[in-house]
Amino acid sequence: MRDAYHEELQALNDQLVEMTRLVGSAINRATTALLDADLTLAESVIVADDAVDALRDDLDRRAMDLLARQQPVASDLRVIVTTLKMSADLERMGDLARHVARAARRRFPDPAVPAPLRATVVEMGQVAELLVAKAGAVIASHDVEEALQVERDDDEMDRLHRELFASLLDVTSPYSIEAAIDVTLVSRYYERFADHAVAVARRVVFLVTGQQPQDVAEHV
Amino acid sequence: MRDAYHEELQALNDQLVEMTRLVGSAINRATTALLDADLTLAESVIVADDAVDALRDDLDRRAMDLLARQQPVASDLRVIVTTLKMSADLERMGDLARHVARAARRRFPDPAVPAPLRATVVEMGQVAELLVAKAGAVIASHDVEEALQVERDDDEMDRLHRELFASLLDVTSPYSIEAAIDVTLVSRYYERFADHAVAVARRVVFLVTGQQPQDVAEHV
Numbered sequence: 001m002r003d004a005y006h007e008e009l010q011a012l013n014d015q016l017v018e019m020t021r022l023v024g025s026a027i028n029r030a031t032t033a034l035l036d037a038d039l040t041l042a043e044s045v046i047v048a049d050d051a052v053d054a055l056r057d058d059l060d061r062r063a064m065d066l067l068a069r070q071q072p073v074a075s076d077l078r079v080i081v082t083t084l085k086m087s088a089d090l091e092r093m094g095d096l097a098r099h100v101a102r103a104a105r106r107r108f109p110d111p112a113v114p115a116p117l118r119a120t121v122v123e124m125g126q127v128a129e130l131l132v133a134k135a136g137a138v139i140a141s142h143d144v145e146e147a148l149q150v151e152r153d154d155d156e157m158d159r160l161h162r163e164l165f166a167s168l169l170d171v172t173s174p175y176s177i178e179a180a181i182d183v184t185l186v187s188r189y190y191e192r193f194a195d196h197a198v199a200v201a202r203r204v205v206f207l208v209t210g211q212q213p214q215d216v217a218e219h220v
Numbered sequence: 221m222r223d224a225y226h227e228e229l230q231a232l233n234d235q236l237v238e239m240t241r242l243v244g245s246a247i248n249r250a251t252t253a254l255l256d257a258d259l260t261l262a263e264s265v266i267v268a269d270d271a272v273d274a275l276r277d278d279l280d281r282r283a284m285d286l287l288a289r290q291q292p293v294a295s296d297l298r299v300i301v302t303t304l305k306m307s308a309d310l311e312r313m314g315d316l317a318r319h320v321a322r323a324a325r326r327r328f329p330d331p332a333v334p335a336p337l338r339a340t341v342v343e344m345g346q347v348a349e350l351l352v353a354k355a356g357a358v359i360a361s362h363d364v365e366e367a368l369q370v371e372r373d374d375d376e377m378d379r380l381h382r383e384l385f386a387s388l389l390d391v392t393s394p395y396s397i398e399a400a401i402d403v404t405l406v407s408r409y410y411e412r413f414a415d416h417a418v419a420v421a422r423r424v425v426f427l428v429t430g431q432q433p434q435d436v437a438e439h440v
Contacts, residue, residue, distance in 0.1 A: 180400040
């Protein structure tokens with residue numbers, strides 16, 4: 001039977017998973033708002049980020065409270081401190097989804113992404129969503145092998161990021177400076193979103209094993 | 221007389237101040253490397269970031285060890301957990317200085333910043349250095365009023381960020397798409413560097429008072 005303390009730890013973990021769900025929904029809707037120049041949707045993403053921040057604040061308060069009351073050592077201490085770091089990553093991913101939505105709002109009613117670049121941005125949105133879904137799955141499962149896999153998926157985001165820059169620089173299809181600024185920033189937001197999803201997965205490896213992913217990966 | 225425990229806490233604080241020094245030097249040299257297209261200097265910044273990462277790793281290990289051994293509650297617990305968050309901010313500031321240096325290296329021997337935009341980037345570098353110096357000072361002094369001031373200084377960085385975009389979009393002086401991408405990314409790096417310096421100062425307010433800056437500011 002689980003004791004009250006471990007139930008509280010489990011509740012923190014559930015809250016992290018809930019954050020991945022909110023943030024996954026945010027990046028999905030932000031991508032749609034960006035590509036469809038949908039102002040209402042963009043504003044709903046911007047407003048909804050407050051819920052992610054509130055969840056992070058609540059989670060951090062509960063984690064601090066657990067630290068103070070239970071005085072954990074060894075692996076339990078590692079779990080709580082790592083949870084605080086994961087909540088910071090997820091909160092930041094919420095900010096980045098909001099930044100994408102703001103880029104859509106800034107250019108409304110024009111689309112911020114020129115038509116020839118849309119397909120790459122669609123893919124970036126899909127990879128971002130996949131990465132946060134996988135991060136959520138590994139938080140729930142504590143599966144180390146699955147966590148190590150997330151890093152490899154991030155290579156796809158880096159490839160798309162480079163592809164977008166190459167397209168912008170393609171002299172046969174000249175873009176405006178405004179489009180270049182917008183696309184550069186948006187691409188950077190997706191790339192950072194993916195980096196944080198990878199960071200979350202890496203933290204699960206540390207949380208479970210007490211070792212850094214590179215040291216674990218050698219033995220898997 | 222201070223006990224061994226509080227000496228260890230002080231040592232953590234000193235390490236944070238040391239991180240602000242390294243990161244301040246990094247952004248100073250990265251800015252020079254960027255503006256002078258100085259490849260050797262850029263590479264020295266890129267390599268030097270490992271020292272920031274190592275300092276963060278050491279600090280985090282010592283903080284975790286203190287948590288496990290001393291089982292602090294209340295304000296001591298708050299100090300250690302907040303220290304972990306500040307080391308994460310400072311480590312990220314090191315990454316951002318490295319990103320600026322990489323932008324310089326990517327375009328070498330060409331300068332990444334077109335001549336008419338140099339003055340604004342010079343100013344961004346100065347504001348970034350000032351902000352990290354102030355963050356270091358408030359970590360050392362734990363002066364709440366000084367910490368609250370840092371946020372106001374960040375307004376200057378936001379103004380420069382907007383000024384740079386406005387200059388890029390100025391139709392009388394057309395820039396290349398490549399320059400627009402470089403300048404957009406670099407400007408974003410400086411802006412994020414400044415955001416993290418502000419976050420550090422805000423965390424000092426929380427560390428000292430146990431309250432968020434907005435709640436403290438009303439009473440100062």
